Each structure stands twice: as structure tokens, then as C-alpha cells.
Amino acid sequence: MAKTEQPTTIKKYANRRLYNTGTSTYVTLEDLAAMVKNGEDFLVYDAKSGEDITRSVLTQIIFEQENKAGQNLLPTTFLRQLIRFYGDSMQMVVPRYLEQSIDSLTREQEKFRKQLTDTFSSGPLAPLEEHVRRNMELFERTFSMFKPFVPTPRSSAPPPAVKTPEPTPEAATNIDDLRRQMKDMQEQLERMSKAVKKED
Numbered sequence: 385m386a387k388t389e390q391p392t393t394i395k396k397y398a399n400r401r402l403y404n405t406g407t408s409t410y411v412t413l414e415d416l417a418a419m420v421k422n423g424e425d426f427l428v429y430d431a432k433s434g435e436d437i438t439r440s441v442l443t444q445i446i447f448e449q450e451n452k453a454g455q456n457l458l459p460t461t462f463l464r465q466l467i468r469f470y471g472d473s474m475q476m477v478v479p480r481y482l483e484q485s486i487d488s489l490t491r492e493q494e495k496f497r498k499q500l501t502d503t504f505s506s507g508p509l510a511p512l513e514e515h516v517r518r519n520m521e522l523f524e525r526t527f528s529m530f531k532p533f534v535p536t537p538r539s540s541a542p543p544p545a546v547k548t549p550e551p552t553p554e555a556a557t558n559i560d561d562l563r564r565q566m567k568d569m570q571e572q573l574e575r576m577s578k579a580v581k582k583e584d
Contacts, residue, residue, distance in 0.1 A: 392426040396437060417445045459568040
């Protein structure tokens with residue numbers, strides 16, 4: 385299927401069947417996953433109500449992919465932390481943070497592929513750890529933006545030295561979770577490395 389500038393319209397019917405209006409054919413979640421991987425944009429609408437249900441269908445695709453053996457991308461600690469953010473005061477920050485992280489990874493994916501290839505032969509995961517470290521720093525800076533502002537009283541005396549506020553227990557917990565996610569990613573990559581070596 386050729387790439388188009390305008391998103392392809394997919395209609396979802398009551399029987400859960402998906403209809404690609406661009407090709408006039410019924411498609412599956414696997415077909416939609418292939419379209420995403422090929423860079424083809426699409427929007428999914430409920431055929432009866434006309435409601436945009438693209439987000440829920442993309443979530444279904446991720447669920448299907450996660451259930452395939454050896455294709456897990458989302459560590460358990462990440463999923464737990466993501467669930468904790470729903471309804472939390474930081475919920476408004478999380479989508480933007482995740483977008484920036486995945487955009488950064490997408491832009492540098494070729495470099496990471498080479499680094500991962502080198503990693504499998506050399507062992508250390510320094511490049512990936514550095515990327516995760518940078519993301520953690522970004523996350524910490526984002527948290528600091530939402531600390532309450534305390535006005536300085538007017539006085540002729542010089543202002544007191546500003547101390548960096550200690551991270552809140554909530555922020556410290558979130559950072560600890562991110563560190564655990566990095567450890568999980570490292571362990572997963574080490575397992576992949578061993579699997580590749582066995583195949584060789």
C-alpha cells in the first residue's frame with residue numbers, strides 16, 4: 385500500500401471488523417500495525433457514531449504485539465508507573481515527556497542500532513545507559529518546573545542564597561522507578577545478547 389499525505393480512513397463496525405476505505409478492503413490489527421511500521425497514517429472511526437477511536441485501536445495493536453512471544457517492549461515496572469500517573473497531578477506532564485523521549489529515540493535509531501550491534505559483541509551498555517540518563521535528567525527538570533513558587537519578601541537586605549529544593553518523596557519514587565526501568569532494559573538487552581550469541 386502506497387503512502388499518502390492524507391490519513392487513510394478506517395471504519396470499525398459493530399462486528400469489530402475494520403474497513404480500509406482507501407483500498408476498499410477489510411483489514412486486521414496486523415494490517416494496521418504494518419501500516420504504522422511503513423509510515424502510513426490512518427484514522428479509525430466508529431462506523432455507527434462517527435467517533436474517532438484511533439487511540440483505542442492503536443492501544444489494541446500494542447496489546448496484540450505485547451502478547452507475542454519475544455516482542456515485549458514495555459517493562460512491568462514502566463506499566464505499573466504509567467498506571468500510577470493516571471489521575472495524578474503529573475498526568476499532564478507525562479504525555480509530553482514520553483513524546484520527547486520517543487522522538488529522541490526515533491531520531492537516533494540508526495545510531496542506536498549500530499551501538500546495540502557493537503554492544504552485543506563488546507558487552508557494556510554505556511550508550512543506552514547514557515540515553516536513559518539524559519531522559520532521567522529531563523524528567524527531573526520537568527518535576528522542578530512544577531514545584532510551588534515561594535515569593536521573596538521585599539527587603540533592603542541582600543536576598544538569601546537560594547538552595548536547590550530537596551526532591552519530594554513522590555518525585556524520588558518516580559526517579560527510583562525510572563532507574564529500575566533502566567535496569568530492566570539492561571537485563572533484557574543482556575538476555576537478547578546471549579540469545580544472539582547462542583544463535584551464532
